[in-house]
Amino acid sequence: MDDISYFKKILGERGVVQDEEKLDDANTDWMRKYKGSSKLMLQPRTTEEVSQILKYCNSRCLAVVPQGGNTGLVGGSVPVFDELGWIYLFHIPKFLHFMCIFSIFGCHCRICFWCRFIMPLDLGAKGSCQIGGNVSTNAGGLRLIRYGSLHGSVLGLEAVLANGTVLDMLASLRKDNTGYDLKHLFIGSEGSLGIVTKVSILTPPKLSSVNLAFLACEDYASCQKLLLEAKRKLGEILSAFEFLDVNAMNLVLKHLDGLRDPLSSMHNFYVLIETTGSMESHDKEKLEAFLLQSMDSGLVTDGVLAQDINQTSSFWHIREGVPEALMKAGAVYKYDLSLPPEKMYELVEEMRTRLGSAANVVAYGHLGDGNLHLNISAPQYTDSILSKIEPFVYEWTSKHRGSISAEHGLGLMKADKIHYSKSPESVQLMAEIKKLIDPNRILNPYKVLPSSVLSQS
Structure with a gap:
């Protein structure tokens, strides 16, 4: 109760959500596959409020799950158990400089400057996903072949660390070669290293x-x-x-x-x-x-x-x-993979052979950048179908030097599968970075990295 009183002091009554219906939505992922049991959702409006929340949670070792539009597909934006949930508010974004730096609280990826500029990112979930989540998962989308990934488009960002420290890395320079480029630690880290609160994005002119x-x-x-x-x-x-x-x-x-x-x-x-x-x-x-x-x-x-x-x-x-049609068809097993384009459909055909008439294997994706969305549609989830898919799909991808996550992240679904795409040395270094920046492991626990590796670091 003391924790709730403290959060209400920072955020006010409206910023602390305990309504069961709203909590149920925040606890459940878009796929309806993962469901936590958090009893509290916090709704900060400013970077300072995020900083105060994290500083307090870190001192009390309270786990926090950052959540934006909650459109993720790997269980990365919902609690696993009873971690604190929080969601960014859906209000008009605050533009800070030209059109490339803006607050991400409730900011969608359709942002443009009086229709003269465009976001270099276009997703099927653009009406509901949010830019904070896009950056945190290094979302790819439909036009990566033209504009590249967010690692290239994000010029700078502001992030709040687990201890409440605010890192101002908002420079909007195209070229800045002074020391380590720390912003890249947070792009694609899925909220496990810090909470992105502002971002500077290169927005190309809108062409006619x-x-x-x-x-x-x-x-x-x-x-x-x-x-x-x-x-x-x-x-x-x-x-x-x-x-x-x-x-x-x-x-x-x-x-x-x-x-x-x-x-x-x-x-x-x-x-x-x-x-x-x-x-x-x-x-x-x-x-x-x-x-x-x-x-x-x-x-x-x-x-x-x-x-x-x-x-x-x-x-x-x-x-x-x-994706919407697949959800309406029944249960769906979704895999987001990067593969050499010449190998992409071989996996689809092999999966059809393995599953036979037990499921419908559906393939689509961003062929321009070698990103396959492999989907197995069935009337319901069963252990027998899953056993024919996993670990085969990960082993096949690893054998062909692909990535088990092209753009959706690892989240909870693939945290313990990271070794199929990354070497033990790389995973160990990631764990050491996590321990350095978030020693109490309060930020999005059980996601991205295997618990077994984190416990050894």
Whole structure:
């Protein structure tokens, strides 16, 4: 009770949430797979309030789980047991300088400056995810092929350490080579090293010419070759290259209302190619010439170019709607992997052989940067299905020198699987950094790193 009184003194009555319904939402992840039992959620509005909370929690060894939009897929943003939960408020972000530095409290990734600039990050969850969570998980998204990862786009940030210390690393310089670049410790650390409270992001100008093509390929090899040709022929205007297989398309058409196949018949694979530039006629001609050449060569068997904003939105809705369709279909086992593009679909085919008719194996992802979203859809979760998936999926990925987490993070789901992608020496160094910065292990416990390694450091 003394703890609650202290938090109310800092945040006021409204900033300390004990309502069971609200707590139930905060305790449960988006996948409805992980559920904690926290009895308290704190809602700080400022960096100073975050600092005071962490300083107090650290002195009392109270565990804290940072939470933003709670759209994560690996159990990284919910309590495991009864840790304190907290969520950033959904209020208008406070812009601090030009358009690249802003407070992340309740700030979504759709931010722009009077539509003249764009976030270099676009996610299917952009309506609900928040920038603090995006940075903390190093989210990738649909246009990484054009703008790169957040490690390149984040110029600086402010973070609060476990002991309440506020680190001001908000410089917005493109080049700053003085000492260690500490901000990169917090990008992708999933709230386990500190809480990101402000961020300086490089926001590119919004370009006027955007074109989108929805294409069909008969085999995965054609998708690969099409990507190589797109990089060669479209070059500087290529901004997205996404793919989904026929199983993904069938799920979307079955479970999402108002969507139809843009093409005349079903195909084995679908590709979305987006270009973004500044010369409408030139860019469109370039894309049309590329598509004509691709059809003549047999790489593309059918396709359509979006003619207006409604058609563009419809095409993207198909690709971005796959996760929602999977959730409506039943239980889903989700794996977010980085693999050499030529190997990506081999894993899908091997998984289908292993599972047979027991489950529906669905594949889609960011082919432009080698990111496969492997999904196994079934009527319900069963140990027999899981035993056929794991550890096979991790062993296969490791054997082909891939990453078991391309953009979703490790969270709780993969914390003890990190050795499939990182060497023992690397994991041990991570544990030592965690111990140095958060010696009492109050920040997002049980996530990112195996407990067995942390206990040895």
